[in-house]
Amino acid sequence: MFDELSQRFEDAVKGLRGQAAISESNVDGALREVRRALLEADVSLLVVKEFVEEVRRKAVGAEVVRGVSPDQKFIQLVHEQLVDTMGGANAPLARAEEGPTVILMAGLQGAGKTTATAKLGLHLKEQGRRPLLVAADVYRPAAIDQLQTLGRQIGVEVFSLGTEASPEAIAAAGVAKGREEGFDTVLVDTAGRLQIDTSMMEEMVRIREASAPDEVLLVVDSMIGQEAADLTRAFHEQVGITGAVLTKLDGDSRGGAALSIRKVSGAPIKFIGTGEKVEALQPFHPERMASRILGMGDVLTLVEKATKEVELADVEKMQRKLQEASFDFSDFVQQMRLIKRMGSLGGLMKLIPGMNKIDDGMLRQGETQLKRIEAMIGSMTEAERRQPELLASQPSRRRRIAAGSGHTPADVDKVLADFQKMRGFMQQMTRGGMPGVPGMGGFPGMPGMGGGLPGMGGLPGMGGPGGRSGGQPRKPPKPAKKRKGFGQL
Numbered sequence: 001m002f003d004e005l006s007q008r009f010e011d012a013v014k015g016l017r018g019q020a021a022i023s024e025s026n027v028d029g030a031l032r033e034v035r036r037a038l039l040e041a042d043v044s045l046l047v048v049k050e051f052v053e054e055v056r057r058k059a060v061g062a063e064v065v066r067g068v069s070p071d072q073k074f075i076q077l078v079h080e081q082l083v084d085t086m087g088g089a090n091a092p093l094a095r096a097e098e099g100p101t102v103i104l105m106a107g108l109q110g111a112g113k114t115t116a117t118a119k120l121g122l123h124l125k126e127q128g129r130r131p132l133l134v135a136a137d138v139y140r141p142a143a144i145d146q147l148q149t150l151g152r153q154i155g156v157e158v159f160s161l162g163t164e165a166s167p168e169a170i171a172a173a174g175v176a177k178g179r180e181e182g183f184d185t186v187l188v189d190t191a192g193r194l195q196i197d198t199s200m201m202e203e204m205v206r207i208r209e210a211s212a213p214d215e216v217l218l219v220v221d222s223m224i225g226q227e228a229a230d231l232t233r234a235f236h237e238q239v240g241i242t243g244a245v246l247t248k249l250d251g252d253s254r255g256g257a258a259l260s261i262r263k264v265s266g267a268p269i270k271f272i273g274t275g276e277k278v279e280a281l282q283p284f285h286p287e288r289m290a291s292r293i294l295g296m297g298d299v300l301t302l303v304e305k306a307t308k309e310v311e312l313a314d315v316e317k318m319q320r321k322l323q324e325a326s327f328d329f330s331d332f333v334q335q336m337r338l339i340k341r342m343g344s345l346g347g348l349m350k351l352i353p354g355m356n357k358i359d360d361g362m363l364r365q366g367e368t369q370l371k372r373i374e375a376m377i378g379s380m381t382e383a384e385r386r387q388p389e390l391l392a393s394q395p396s397r398r399r400r401i402a403a404g405s406g407h408t409p410a411d412v413d414k415v416l417a418d419f420q421k422m423r424g425f426m427q428q429m430t431r432g433g434m435p436g437v438p439g440m441g442g443f444p445g446m447p448g449m450g451g452g453l454p455g456m457g458g459l460p461g462m463g464g465p466g467g468r469s470g471g472q473p474r475k476p477p478k479p480a481k482k483r484k485g486f487g488q489l
Contacts, residue, residue: 009037009078009294027059030074044229044260047085055081079290085259086286091243091268094214100132100178101185102211106204106235107219109192112247114143116219116273117189118150119281120245124185125156132183134174135160136167136207137191147189154278167191167203168210175211188213196231201238208239217270218244220257228257229264236265246284247273258289327423329377329385336370372407373415379404391416
């Protein structure tokens with residue numbers, strides 16, 4: 001997500017490094033790169049022109065505070081303009097004063113509207129609300145079945161009248177059910193079309209009149225690029241939208257839709273879809289997204305993900321284990337599974353400031369190595385997981401684990417050695433020592449992280465303390481040299 005755009009913005013700033021001040025002459029080159037970056041990201045041409053001119057106006061003659069270089073000042077100005085272009089601040093969902101809040105989901109076919117409806121239902125349920133999903137897409141084969149399946153998966157009720165009733169009648173009946181049975185939110189999933197047409201818009205207007213929604217959310221596929229501006233404009237002019245849900249941001253999207261929607265329609269992006277799983281929906285925060293685009297990371301989102309997945313009792317228990325060096329292989333697997341629930345390793349790393357430059361190949365290699373380690377741990381007995389010392393003293397156990405997991409005894413030896421070293425490092429780090437230790441363990445105060453990202457304090461075989469991504473035996477490093485590897489990044 002936004003990788004190409006981030007690289008382009010970095011190129012734009014390079015020309016200002018080493019300059020004494022921002023001037024018309026040196027800012028022109030930077031702005032040319034910014035313009036190229038936005039156009040290649042499929043941002044609407046009108047939005048690009050306005051963006052570049054506004055940054056130019058603010059940059060030329062801008063006071064550069066002592067200690068702040070021109071390139072840093074330029075980044076600040078670009079960040080501010082990105083935030084402003086995307087809406088300024090998070091826009092929460094509307095709440096009805098009386099009766100249920102009605103949310104109408106609109107969009108083209110294939111944008112992920114039905115899935116987005118279920119994702120939003122789960123998000124609201126986790127916020128303590130009682131949502132009702134209404135299946136009003138009577139055209140697409142199995143659309144109703146899909147919503148009902150998703151509803152069962154997330155534990156949210158789905159209302160349907162089948163495919164014989166009209167969409168507006170289903171919407172009206174769903175709202176009435178929500179009011180009568182005490183649901184506080186009703187989400188109406190409507191039919192999409194392969195393209196915008198008159199009949200589609202007329203039907204949407206009828207559904208809107210029948211359901212009287214408090215929100216009309218346009219679901220937009222982030223991969224459609226500049227077409228997002230035309231789609232948004234058409235829906236806004238004929239149906240009237242109050243916000244947007246941007247889907248598929250985890251894919252190979254160039255991100256232009258995120259920068260175009262607000263300027264074109266005046267309606268904010270309220271949520272973004274970051275994966276196929278039903279849990280992969282996040283409220284949209286323009287300032288956080290601007291930081292991601294500029295490679296500054298997004299620590300707040302990372303903290304929210306961790307807080308959502310971790311119980312306080314588990315945090316305290318893990319903290320004690322780390323301090324006592326009693327962290328075992330069962331705990332290690334638990335931490336790895338926590339990472340998986342929070343998202344992909346690559347996605348999490350890019351939320352950390354400075355980690356956006358990590359090579360995707362290295363991240364994939366790291367995820368592969370995690371699977372290898374998990375397979376080895378899966379071949380251990382319960383006693384061996386709880387007491388790794390048993391493996392150190394009995395080679396026959398290590399050979400059995402290697403055979404059971406499809407690896408070599410040397411691979412198991414390497415993981416065991418790295419694990420023992422990691423346990424010692426983690427113990428020292430949780431006691432406040434060794435702040436510059438290689439690995440990812442120096443991320444203090446992260447909820448549920450035991451003083452560092454779960455399992456990232458030098459994963460066995462991943463280049464942390466005593467390890468590297470290849471997982472192959474190597475000679476002990478010389479103490480004076482800094483080791484490079486995944487944990488060092």
